[in-house]
Amino acid sequence: MSTELAIETKGLVKVFGENRAVDGVDLSVPTGTVYGVLGPNGAGKTTTVKMLATLLRPDGGEARVFGKDVLKEADAVRSRVSLTGQYASVDEDLTGRENLLLLGRLLGHGKAAAKTRAAQLLEAFGLSEAADRQVKNYSGGMRRRIDIAASILNTPDLLFLDEPTTGLDPRSRNQVWDIIRAVVAQGTTVLLTTQYLDEADQLASRIAVIDHGKVIAEGTKGELKSSVGSGAVHLRLRDAHQRPEAERVLAAALGVEVLLDADPLALTARVNAQGSEQSAAEQAAKALAELARTGITVDNFALGQPSLDEVFLALTDKKGAA
Amino acid sequence: MSTATTTKSLNDADLSLEAPKTEDLAALLVSRERPPRPSALSASITFGWRAMLKIKHVPEQLFDVTAFPIMMVLMYTYLFGGALAGSTEEYIQFLLPGILTMSVVMITMYTGVAVNTDITKGVFDRFRTLPIWRPAPMVGYLLGDVIRYLLASLVMLTVGMIIGYRPDGGIGGVLLGVLVLLVFAFSFSWVWTMFGLLLRSEKSVMGVSMMVIFPLTFLSNVFVDPKTMPGWLQAFVNNSPVTHVATAVRDLMAGEWPAADIAWSLGWSALFVVIFGSLTMRLYNRK
Numbered sequence: 350m351s352t353e354l355a356i357e358t359k360g361l362v363k364v365f366g367e368n369r370a371v372d373g374v375d376l377s378v379p380t381g382t383v384y385g386v387l388g389p390n391g392a393g394k395t396t397t398v399k400m401l402a403t404l405l406r407p408d409g410g411e412a413r414v415f416g417k418d419v420l421k422e423a424d425a426v427r428s429r430v431s432l433t434g435q436y437a438s439v440d441e442d443l444t445g446r447e448n449l450l451l452l453g454r455l456l457g458h459g460k461a462a463a464k465t466r467a468a469q470l471l472e473a474f475g476l477s478e479a480a481d482r483q484v485k486n487y488s489g490g491m492r493r494r495i496d497i498a499a500s501i502l503n504t505p506d507l508l509f510l511d512e513p514t515t516g517l518d519p520r521s522r523n524q525v526w527d528i529i530r531a532v533v534a535q536g537t538t539v540l541l542t543t544q545y546l547d548e549a550d551q552l553a554s555r556i557a558v559i560d561h562g563k564v565i566a567e568g569t570k571g572e573l574k575s576s577v578g579s580g581a582v583h584l585r586l587r588d589a590h591q592r593p594e595a596e597r598v599l600a601a602a603l604g605v606e607v608l609l610d611a612d613p614l615a616l617t618a619r620v621n622a623q624g625s626e627q628s629a630a631e632q633a634a635k636a637l638a639e640l641a642r643t644g645i646t647v648d649n650f651a652l653g654q655p656s657l658d659e660v661f662l663a664l665t666d667k668k669g670a671a
Numbered sequence: 672m673s674t675a676t677t678t679k680s681l682n683d684a685d686l687s688l689e690a691p692k693t694e695d696l697a698a699l700l701v702s703r704e705r706p707p708r709p710s711a712l713s714a715s716i717t718f719g720w721r722a723m724l725k726i727k728h729v730p731e732q733l734f735d736v737t738a739f740p741i742m743m744v745l746m747y748t749y750l751f752g753g754a755l756a757g758s759t760e761e762y763i764q765f766l767l768p769g770i771l772t773m774s775v776v777m778i779t780m781y782t783g784v785a786v787n788t789d790i791t792k793g794v795f796d797r798f799r800t801l802p803i804w805r806p807a808p809m810v811g812y813l814l815g816d817v818i819r820y821l822l823a824s825l826v827m828l829t830v831g832m833i834i835g836y837r838p839d840g841g842i843g844g845v846l847l848g849v850l851v852l853l854v855f856a857f858s859f860s861w862v863w864t865m866f867g868l869l870l871r872s873e874k875s876v877m878g879v880s881m882m883v884i885f886p887l888t889f890l891s892n893v894f895v896d897p898k899t900m901p902g903w904l905q906a907f908v909n910n911s912p913v914t915h916v917a918t919a920v921r922d923l924m925a926g927e928w929p930a931a932d933i934a935w936s937l938g939w940s941a942l943f944v945v946i947f948g949s950l951t952m953r954l955y956n957r958k
Contacts, residue, residue: 402800406957428705428802438793440721442728451724454717455801457706466699473695483728494691499797504700524691531693535700 362409372562385553431500490521585649711804718811768921769893780880786867840926858940861947
């Protein structure tokens with residue numbers, strides 16, 4: 350296996366009783382990028398991360414981090430990675446500063462060096478004011494920040510971020526995103542798991558979509574999006590009687606199946622820009638013009654990105670059909 | 672005016688409005704240098720320091736090493752003293768080293784509960800991803816606990832002295848006795864770290880602990896000389912580690928040198944570390 354990859358797994362398997370939580374996952378994560386692992390709850394994202402971070406033993410397949418086997422060379426892996434879990438991976442009874450001092454000492458820093466580093470990190474993460482309060486009294490966003498600060502006491506070569514923004518308010522989420530961007534800009538590879546397409550979209554350069562323990566799609570953001578269609582057009586008509594006609598016109602203009610919503614006035618169509626010279630917006634505009642020409646009045650119109658639901662439905666549909 | 676400013680900035684922190692400074696952060700990330708990994712001893716001591724910090728923040732947890740031992744000394748001295756030895760002053764000379772042993776051995780079971788509650792939290796995952804000597808977090812717990820045992824011993828000896836305990840061994844004998852007890856308690860605690868990792872809930876850890884600790888401590892020579900016990904019970908009591916430790920502590924504090932019981936106590940200690948220490952580490956690595 351190549352050592353240029355930050356992570357390489359082949360047929361990784363983890364079984365809990367009857368449940369094959371991770372069922373043959375192959376990943377190749379190049380160094381210096383944010384790699385997104387996207388999937389719903391229980392898809393096997395956390396289990397995969399735990400195996401890669403040497404916390405769980407794989408039941409099958411192999412996994413290497415910077416060319417080192419996670420089982421046989423666990424210590425070599427541990428010295429280059431950091432993990433920020435879904436829940437705060439710091440001691441909630443201790444203060445923010447004490448947590449950083451503790452971990453600094455455990456990473457081999459002397460007392461003075463650990464103190465300096467802790468103070469610098471607290472400052473950079475905007476936690477100086479809260480440094481001497483117990484972490485259990487921190488807000489969700491502050492916890493997440495102290496958690497990430499603890500992960501970069503020594504700049505890791507690979508940082509695992511397991512759903513770092515789940516449960517955060519938009520402002521805190523943006524702060525975490527800024528931190529992740531800063532970390533990657535300095536050359537650290539980040540493996541980011543998330544349930545939000547938006548988040549993967551914002552941060553990741555490559556994305557693997559996981560469901561039921563399997564990778565069901567993998568590629569750059571562009572590849573992934575175009576594979577499920579570039580977006581969805583939502584239409585609302587003025588007159589319900591015109592819907593069958595509108596459905597026919599849309600299907601002809603876009604070349605896709607049109608879905609009829611429960612609302613008798615609404616229709617939805619997936620716009621696919623893959624292999625087309627026209628962008629999704631251009632196609633949608635053309636379809637609208639076509640509707641207007643036929644005398645159908647459209648009251649309301651929206652072109653949205655595919656939601657995570659749509660990505661999943663599309664991917665699982667495709668897999669089922671193949 | 673200045674008060675108002677302080678209040679405001681504290682509130683800001685409460686609302687987590689203080690934004691991270693990504694430029695400072697970038698500067699901190701530039702260095703890729705890693706200090707050498709800490710020695711096994713240094714890592715363990717750092718985890719022991721963590722235990723001390725937890726006591727500092729949650730001092731209520733010292734209740735079981737202060738109030739509980741005082742209760743044990745007073746209760747058993749005045750309950751049994753007159754009946755078993757004629758007077759409480761007589762009895763406490765015999766009882767105190769034993770009840771000290773019993774209480775400290777009983778307190779060790781909180782280690783299992785602490786381990787069990789800790790592993791359910793995320794911080795345990797972080798410790799396990801650190802490139803450090805693997806048993807360090809466990810040894811750290813136990814080092815922290817040794818401080819608790821020491822505190823319990825101090826409290827009990829003080830109460831004992833107040834109500835009439837007069838050790839013939841003097842300070843030296845008492846210190847040696849406490850030392851033997853601490854070594855045993857440290858070693859015996861590995862039983863609890865194992866259960867803490869093995870069992871699923873705090874409640875089940877408590878349940879199992881009680882099942883082990885009550886027979887083990889009561890079926891000993893802590894309260895009475897085993898001579899009046901039936902033969903089969905004597906066989907158990909005379910070979911119980913708690914009996915050996917209690918005898919060693921009692922004789923050392925009385926100014927004697929119980930070589931055989933010291934040897935037995937240390938032998939049992941070594942056995943506990945070897946067996947339950949390795950079982951603990953097996954579970955820890957597999958968790």
